[in-house]
Amino acid sequence: MPTTVLVTDYAWPSLDVERRILAGVGAEVVVATTGDERELVSLAPEADAILTNWKLVTARVLDAARRCRTVARYGVGVDNIDVPRATELGIVVSNVPDYCVDEVSDHALALMLALARRIVDFAAQTRAGSWDNQAFGPLHRLRGLTLGLIGFGRIARLVAPKARAFGLRVLAYAPSLSPGAHDGVEAIGSLDELLAQSDLVSLHAPLTAATHHLLGANELARMRPGALLINTARGGLLDLEAVRAALSAGHLGGVGLDVLDEEPPRTDDPIRRTPGVVLTPHAAFYSVESVVELQEKASANVLSALTGTAPETIVNPDVLVSPSLRLARAT
Numbered sequence: 663m664p665t666t667v668l669v670t671d672y673a674w675p676s677l678d679v680e681r682r683i684l685a686g687v688g689a690e691v692v693v694a695t696t697g698d699e700r701e702l703v704s705l706a707p708e709a710d711a712i713l714t715n716w717k718l719v720t721a722r723v724l725d726a727a728r729r730c731r732t733v734a735r736y737g738v739g740v741d742n743i744d745v746p747r748a749t750e751l752g753i754v755v756s757n758v759p760d761y762c763v764d765e766v767s768d769h770a771l772a773l774m775l776a777l778a779r780r781i782v783d784f785a786a787q788t789r790a791g792s793w794d795n796q797a798f799g800p801l802h803r804l805r806g807l808t809l810g811l812i813g814f815g816r817i818a819r820l821v822a823p824k825a826r827a828f829g830l831r832v833l834a835y836a837p838s839l840s841p842g843a844h845d846g847v848e849a850i851g852s853l854d855e856l857l858a859q860s861d862l863v864s865l866h867a868p869l870t871a872a873t874h875h876l877l878g879a880n881e882l883a884r885m886r887p888g889a890l891l892i893n894t895a896r897g898g899l900l901d902l903e904a905v906r907a908a909l910s911a912g913h914l915g916g917v918g919l920d921v922l923d924e925e926p927p928r929t930d931d932p933i934r935r936t937p938g939v940v941l942t943p944h945a946a947f948y949s950v951e952s953v954v955e956l957q958e959k960a961s962a963n964v965l966s967a968l969t970g971t972a973p974e975t976i977v978n979p980d981v982l983v984s985p986s987l988r989l990a991r992a993t
Contacts (some may be wrong), residue, residue: 665689667964668709668727670708671697672736680959687968693831699723706730708957711964714742717927719745725752731988732756732967734960737947740756741869746989749978752986756963756973760816761956762947766818769946770864772896773918777890778804778862781850782940805829810860812853812876813867813895814839821864822847833859837865864893869896879904894946897922902933909938920946 668939669677682693692708694701697717697930699809708778712719715736721744724730725734733743738855771953776782779796781969785821787797794809809825811818811834820846822832832847835856839849840981850856857863863885867873877891879902889912893900904921919933925944933941947956963973970989972982 665710665968666828667691667711667713667968668702669693670702670712670719671712672713672715672833674953674957679955680961683958683961683965683987684968686965689964689968694727696779701874702726711968712748713740713960713964719748721742724748724753727753727950729834730974732964734963734967734973735977736956736960737761739868741896741898745978749981749984751987752984752988753979754967754973754976754981754987754989755978756960756961756967756975757977758956759975762949762952763816765949765952766817766894766946767824767877769920769942770817770821770866770918771824772891773830773892773894773920773942774862774890774895775804776807776865776940777916777918778890782785804900807861808859809862810835810856812836812856812863812865814844814847815868817894818866819845819847821866830862853881854884857881858886858916860889861886864891864892865895865899867895869898874898875901877901877904879907881945882908882914885914887913890914890916890918892919893917897925906932906936907954909936914938916940918942920944933947971990 665687667684669691676725677691694705699720699722702723703726706723709727710732711734712730719733722745724744730753732754737744737760738757740755740757745755768873804831808831811821814834814836820871826833826846833849833850833856834847835853841849841851868878876899879941882904905917916938921940921944965988966973
């Protein structure tokens with residue numbers, strides 16, 4: 663029986679990289695048409711491995727994937743995969759936590775600068791034929807302002823020195839981060855304290871049950887009047903209704919978003935037209951170089967699992983000591 667790798671979805675021109683790497687075990691790549699649950703359940707029984715980008719790999723899909731040894735995420739977060747169920751079934755789940763660190767950190771800074779300097783507003787104004795550098799109120803110097811980073815993983819740690827180059831003071835909060843200085847960044851003991859001190863806030867936390875709507879109405883109210891808010895992490899970290907209300911009330915000075923709960927948003931979604939929002943289409947991760955790196959690393963994770971070796975970046979390490987571990991089926 664041929665080895666089969668099921669690709670639920672992808673966002674690049676071809677799967678030539680994946681096919682080249684997986685040819686090492688003679689694997690056939692099968693690509694889903696829609697990637698919806700019903701289709702994936704029908705394709706899963708023949709899959710020895712699953713590669714997934716944004717489509718949901720649910721418990722139903724995993725239960726149907728009786729030969730599957732591994733699910734590999736094209737990306738960092740694994741909230742689209744039912745990791746607990748995969749672990750119960752002995753399926754190794756991997757991700758690629760380090761492929762777009764440069765790109766996302768650059769994008770976060772780009773959104774900050776666009777908001778602080780009103781770049782999008784000025785560009786739209788001049789394109790419409792006007793010429794008024796006072797049209798959108800006073801602008802303030804970045805040097806001396808405070809940037810608060812929520813989460814302090816790879817991306818946030820790279821945002822920090824880039825922000826300091828603009829003269830920003832940088833704070834960080836993460837539950838696992840001990841207070842004190844960390845490579846020029848001041849760790850803050852609580853989220854409330856960080857929000858109260860920051861002129862700009864950038865989200866870099868993972869999306870979990872505990873962090874869903876991490877910033878809602880109460881948290882936004884604790885931010886400084888006129889503060890800017892950036893999210894290049896996960897859409898579910900923000901309560902968008904509360905964000906729109908804070909913008910409408912004038913409490914927030916602007917919001918830069920690259921991620922939403924629903925992607926793409928409906929054409930009539932108010933977030934597309936909310937004043938003060940700069941919205942990009944989940945593009946922060948993208949560069950030609952980062953996509954090739956992503957394809958290579960995700961495929962290498964699958965190749966490892968198919969040859970009976972644990973991938974380098976396992977998100978459910980407990981599965982390795984499970985009696986149901988499926989890596990032992992490697993040929």
